[in-house]
Amino acid sequence: MNAPSAMSRRSFLSVSLVGGAVLTFGASLALAGEGEKEGVEPPVLNAFIRINADNSVVIGAKNPEIGQGVKTMLPMLIAEELDVDWEQVHIEQTLADEKIYGRQSAGGSRSTPVNWLPMRQAGAAARAMLAMAAASEWAVEPASLATGSGMVRHAASGRSATYASLAAVAAKITPPALDTVVLKPDDAFKIIGTSRRGGDTPAIVRGKPLFGIDTELPGMVHAALEACPVFQGTIASFDDKAVKAVKGVIAVVPVNTGLVPKGKFDALAIVADSWWTAQQARKQLTVEWDTGTLRAYSTEAYGKQASAALEGTPQGDVLKKGDVETALSGAARTLTARYDYPFLAHATLEPQNCTGLFEDGALTLWAPSQAPGSGRRQVAEMLDIAPDAITIHMTRIGGGFGRRLMSDYMVQVAQIARAVPGKPVKMLYTRADDTRHDYYRPGGWHELTAGLDEDGRLVALKDHFVSFGADGEPVRAAEMEETEFPAQIVPNVHFGVTYLPTNLPTGWLRAPTSNAMGFVFQSFLDEAAEAAGMDLPAFVLRLLGEDRELPKVGYAYQFNTGRARKVIEEVCKVSNWEAGRPAGASGKGRGFGFYFSHAGYFAEVVDVVVSQAGDIKVEKIWVAGDVGSHVINPLNALHQVQGAAIEGLAQAMIGQKVDQAEGAIVQENFDGFPLLRIDVVPQDVAVTFVTSQFPPTGLGEPALPPVIPALANAIHAATGKRIRSLPMALPDQTA
Incomplete structure (x- = not known):
């Protein structure tokens, strides 16, 4: 900003x-x-x-x-x-x-x-x-x-x-x-x-209005949005006669959602005296969409393209350090594995909404926005008005997770409000609108190879990462950092990338990139640790070496091995790591994961029970984190960490994924994109904070990434089978 x-x-x-x-x-x-x-x-x-x-x-x-x-x-x-x-x-x-x-x-x-x-x-x-x-x-x-x-x-x-x-x-x-x-x-x-x-x-407990969806203003009208189901498609033609004949309908407004060039339209807003009227009238619209070749994009096609890409060489390099090929050829042992994860929706409980009033050339918005300043600039550009002519009231947000860093709902309601000046208008998505018109966490595929010396030390690490982008650049949230742990402390590293085209808009999801990379790298390190005859905490502790700050690289946060060591040792202590590890693939398992993201150091241990039918039950999670010298509000910090761990479980184990067919999203509601139910949540998420002399940092995100590999590693300990694909499935997809 x-x-x-x-x-x-x-x-x-x-x-x-x-x-x-x-x-x-x-x-x-x-x-x-x-x-x-x-x-x-x-x-x-x-x-x-x-x-x-x-x-x-x-x-x-x-x-x-x-x-x-x-x-x-x-x-x-x-x-x-x-x-x-x-x-x-x-x-x-x-x-x-x-x-x-x-x-x-x-x-x-x-x-x-x-x-x-x-x-x-x-x-x-x-x-x-x-x-x-x-x-x-x-x-x-x-x-x-x-x-x-x-x-x-x-x-x-x-x-x-x-x-x-x-x-x-x-x-x-x-x-x-x-x-x-x-x-x-x-x-x-x-x-x-x-x-x-x-x-x-x-x-909140009393149900008082606080959220964007609660906004009520005198004389307010309501809007429902019919957007092109195929992203980047535009309106070829439409017939709104039947819509305008519905009692209570005020206007039908062409809208640019922000995904197509300015001057084009990819949605129609029906404005009425009630949202129900607008939503019912919406069904009377006849729209012809210009989608061209966009219908060729699909989950099936992505999978085939990724498999072919992994058989070849990367299009580009994120990091080349040392001589990976020589180190691998001289290693005492090598191992290779492929990991993948899907597109994800944000599934905010409060669907996207925004209220706007355009009057005398000025716009007032009531917006549940994570980035109101960015929204102001985008609205000003779309309407060709001065940013200072826009007043933004920030409402409480019923679930953000990164979705509301995007300002599409502000841009959309601004256009609708300008079309009905003097009338406050509230636009509200349905759940299907919200699921099918998100900014998705991009999927990805990895082929990793590790080389170990005679003492089981990691001497070489290679990853071919396939995700989405164009012209050699990743789409939003598909980036890979050259500091991805443990690249800075392994002597020979090659991170290569290949980008596939997509028409899907992508965006940040809580702990962006880390929520996927943590699963991939910590799960693969568990495989390397097993090959070295060690458990993962001991393997990572040996890898960290002496306490020191690693060199700062670009905009990435500087990594401190001593802080990492302390949270790993603390979580092993509070979970009684060694004593709590069941012997053999007994159906009970304990797994570990560590990750550094958003300046926070977190290590986590998960205990699971896996039934003969493949049902996974998480019994307990232990979390140790270092977010600096002060935890400002311990009660809220506890809730943040517990919520992050639970959200990580949801991303991993209950079938969350977004599928695409003929250019459009398949899922429409929580039946296709489930949320974690209370009976699946572990009874205890025990949290310990390790204080350090460093300035306080945030913790909304860094507690999430380690729980996913810790869960995957626990399932391996319980069943002997590796989880290399999300969402998790047993037993046929883990053989």
């Missing part, structure tokens, strides 16, 4: 000068106090903080909330340094405005590392301004003052004042430079590191 990742002093100052207009909250929050007029906004100390007359504090949460807890976590950072009690805090979602708030997105587990210092500095700067206000009134030095529980105190004179009584004066003080403010030492934390319930949880 082009927006700054941290709030600058200039934006901090300009915001504090514009007063209560910055955070546009309801008038009910504007509590009147002494000397204040009813309805006048309380003082705003900066873009994130407003002090109310009753000494409560409104803190703005700037990032999208998709269930990862950031709406609570970021205000915790501010509240800690502001030195108020958590019970004083009320949280409100800010507007999407990167000029004021800096980067606003939910993706890549970046919210914590990007905001760890800026949010604390915002709180500390406001605290300093309040202290300066008190010092001015009392004619004392600010250094002689102490703060706590929303109060400023002067011990020498016994005087004290609430933040509320000082806020009006403080708001007029020039804010200090953010890099000069004094932050609390770790041992003074009262909020950071304590478990806090999600701020929205009570409202």
Whole structure:
């Protein structure tokens, strides 16, 4: 993104000068106090903080909330340094405005590392301004003052004042430079590191409207979308006479979904006085689609093309290090295996939706978006309007997982809203729309070869990776990194790639690329460990060598072998790894997986029971992770890790896949793309955090990748059969 990742002093100052207009909250929050007029906004100390007359504090949460807890976590950072009690805090979602708030997105587990210092500095700067206000009134030095529980105190004179009584004066003080403010030492934390319930949880439990799908506005109309089932196909012709004859239908609007060139259309929106009317009228549409040769794309064709590609040489190289062929020819033992995994949908429980109002050349959106800034730019380009003419309200998101990093629903509703100016219009996908018009996690195929020396050490590693792309470049989320573990610590490595064409739009799915690569590489390393006569934890620990930071490569996160070692040792300790491993293929098995992604180090152990019929039951999962020096909200962190592990199981073991035939997606609902049911979820996902001296990082994603290979390796331990294809199937596909 082009927006700054941290709030600058200039934006901090300009915001504090514009007063209560910055955070546009309801008038009910504007509590009147002494000397204040009813309805006048309380003082705003900066873009994130407003002090109310009753000494409560409104803190703005700037990032999208998709269930990862950031709406609570970021205000915790501010509240800690502001030195108020958590019970004083009320949280409100800010507007999407990167000029004021800096980067606003939910993706890549970046919210914590990007905001760890800026949010604390915002709180500390406001605290300093309040202290300066008190010092001015009392004619004392600010250094002689102490703060706590929303109060400023002067011990020498016994005087004290609430933040509320000082806020009006403080708001007029020039804010200090953010890099000069004094932050609390770790041992003074009262909020950071304590478990806090999600701020929205009570409202969610009561079913109160929070999500994009809940948006209701006066005079609102509704839209259903009929999009070309074959991606990149366009409208050749259509007949909407029958649709317009349906009572309640307002308009039929040609729409560009964002997948075809500007000026072309690949969808029709039916706008009506209710969504049900729009959806029923949609069935009366007659559309001829121009799909050309796009119907040739299919899952079957991809499989044949991939098999042929693996028999040949790669089209290009991701990494060439040492001399792999010589090392393999001289190895004491070599092993080769092929792995594959399918396209996946995101299957968000809240289908894609967005509400828009186009009025007087300006657009207002209510969007459940993980990347509202990106959406703003795409909408502006599609409508040929200035980005500043677009206001975006961020609603809570009912499942993101990367799907809502794409802004197609914003672009689509913007076009519909412009066609019915002055009327708020809410567009809502059906479940079939959502499944058949996703941005899919791309499938892939790997042929790996490993060479071991006489001591069983990994001396050579080769992978021919086949996925999707064009002109030598991968499609979105089909990338392979040259730092893929364990490439940096093996002397001879060749990663080659071949890209197949596809018409499917692709996108990031939770722990993008890692969710697939972790399965492939950690499962294959388990095969190498077995060939070396070792278990996988011992094999990886020996591979890691001495504790050190490996050289940084490009934009990839720098890998620390010592941090990896500690989480592996910790998960083996808490799971009692050796003692808990059943002997032989007894139907019970224990598996291990390690992965480093999104700056997080995670090691996991899975215990399974496999029945004679091939049914897989996960009994327990142990997780050890290192996400830096602080776990800001332990309760939420626990839930994030447990949810990631459970989602990884869903991707692996219950038949999740997306098939394509004649250019279109076959699956339409949860019967074809199942979600993990509660009876399949293990009763215990035990989580341990290993703290380190490194700055905190995010954990929405890095806990997911290791669970899939740990499960696959556990099934091998239980049955003697290798899982080399996802979704998992026993017994015929593992022979």
